[in-house]
Amino acid sequence: MQKKQLARAALMVVAGAALLGAGYVAGTHRSTMGSESAAAATPSSDRTDPKTGRKVLYWHDPMVPNQHFDKPGKSPFMNMQLEPVYADEGGSNGIKIDGGMQQNLGIRYATVRRQETTEGFDAVGTTQFDESKADVVQSRVTGYIDHLYASAPMQRVTKGAPIASLFVPDWLAPQEEYLALKRGGVDDGMLAASHARMRAMSIPDGVIASLDRTGKAQTHITLSAPETGVLTELNVRDGAMVSPGQTLAKVSGLNRLWLVVEVPEALALQVRPGMSVDAVFAGDPAQHFTGHIREILPGISTSSRTLQARLEIDNADFRLTPGMLMRARIGAAKTVSRLLVPSEAVITTGKRSVVIVKN
Template structure:
């Protein structure tokens, strides 16, 4: 019996020894494998290599805190998860890469930056006005009465040669009868010529004298007509009214030629000279162009609009324009200048700067800050930021710019060139006011409390698509939430900030903290 117990004891000791040996061998093999894996992370050239994929690794990071880079793999210090690698073939290239199918769905078009000789010029606005140099003044040279008034009211349109008023002049009767009497009496030509001179002195028109010779009847009525096609800008008489010599009966403003008054911004006042070409269009018919040359620069700057006025004459023979129309004006320069041009629709203006989406040689798209100059038709001059021959996105750039903001490309532009692989990433772009005010909440157990943050094992956060995890959240100040201790179950509220996720409220379940 005693021998059997001794045998059993020996078997137990032997089994325990065998298990210890197997555990030692397994531990040794695991350590060897780990060591070989660690050595595989660095190539002979010093590059970090992912042993699973064989790809070159730039750094490791936590996707929840992408701006913090790590040189080695491991567990994230921010939450309960492993760091993820960022590969050289995707993280080192600047810009973002968009699938060709997605580019087609977004309707992305490309345009080539080109240099072109264009005349120095700028866009402005202008207003049409009556050409005062073509105003016709209708006056009476004799004393008479308005026998019939053909014009009824001011601003009435009138054609060239159309009658305005019929004037009865009784003083014309006596000299005409005297002339007819001399002619019937057979007086010599000198007496007749003296009588004709007297009639001209009394402002009897030559046409009336010629008609007197032909018909032998005196004429006491004269019709005053318009010498311009336009509108009656003034009408100062009525039927039956008496008029005196030199009295203005009406004024006719011509429409065959108009003045165009161009409003030139004060900043461009020194660059405008007489003789510069002007191409004007009207919104009602943008296909028709009215061209001319600046005739004169009017003195003085408008105190209300801070503009300088330039005046020119434009042809309106078709009478399509009327005074007071607002025209879009392109003032051209007198000499050609070489400019770098991009389509105007490719430029995104934020208010503080101008951005275009450039296409890199590898097909990636990257926002580029540019300095823009004047518009040249449907194109915009680029003074700095692009080179001749580069390609830019001419449509869909707002969607790409939003995607680039998510990739933190736009903040890198603020600091100049993008950081190198080993350089720390810059801070993300400031979130909009609506995003900064967004808060999230959940419940969790306090694992650790420091002066800088509190670590929770928290429940899922559906608003952020987070599952249950262990994660650290920053405190607004070192003295915030003094009563929170490890082991407490709390309900907490947090928001996203430039330094990660920050707590705004921590309250134990059933009470306020």
């Protein structure tokens, strides 16, 4: 009986020692976990990079930028060191480009401005000769080209420049008759009739005046350019015979040109005469030419499906020549306030247009 009591007492002592050991281990583990949790929950007080002296907002893995860490170390996602994000970088908002990269890429800044602009659309046009200002050089008599001063079409000429020298044999007889009557001392009525006959034969007044002054008949006349421009037509050659009413040459001026704008068929109903047009030369966008649509040409081109609108543009300094490609902005009557940015600053992706703003 005594032995059983001793065994029971020994068993209780062993059990108590086991319980005390388990309690000690559990308490130690709980204390350690609590301190670690507190350390993890408490943010690091030292947020200054010792290498650069800059204040650090947080550390992150560049491959997973949305996950932030309070202390430096290795990334749990990739086998790489976490990188700091500094306070002077503005955090994760916006885009920051190194100054050296800006210089290498040629990045420039431009100011956005608000301006009243007219609604409209863009189109393409070409310059043409103003056919309403074209002049023709014609012969009023039958004759022969004695000398051709102009050499070929599209030659530039100035006002009064000789085009061709014309020999008119039919002018000889009436002039000799007029000189004979004048030498014979006939009355003024006969001289006036002879004078009227010469004018009826298209002898210029200058030739008749020279006949009275010199007493010598003239059978040659020089046809000259009526305006400064370009010989768009030259229909004769040396020695050719010409008849009354025949056009020898055509001179088109360059001080005013037509701009024929190709308007897409989908916008054809929006175009009206009188709408303003601001055109720029494709080779030099700094050159602006303005005007108003004078008329809408009837018919849609079957090849390009465009409607042609025509306007006059001033070319007094002869900067433009026919055939030049122009980009035209056709504006409406009312104005709208818009933000304007340079076209080279717009990034077009195909679905949208993006502009990067510097804060």
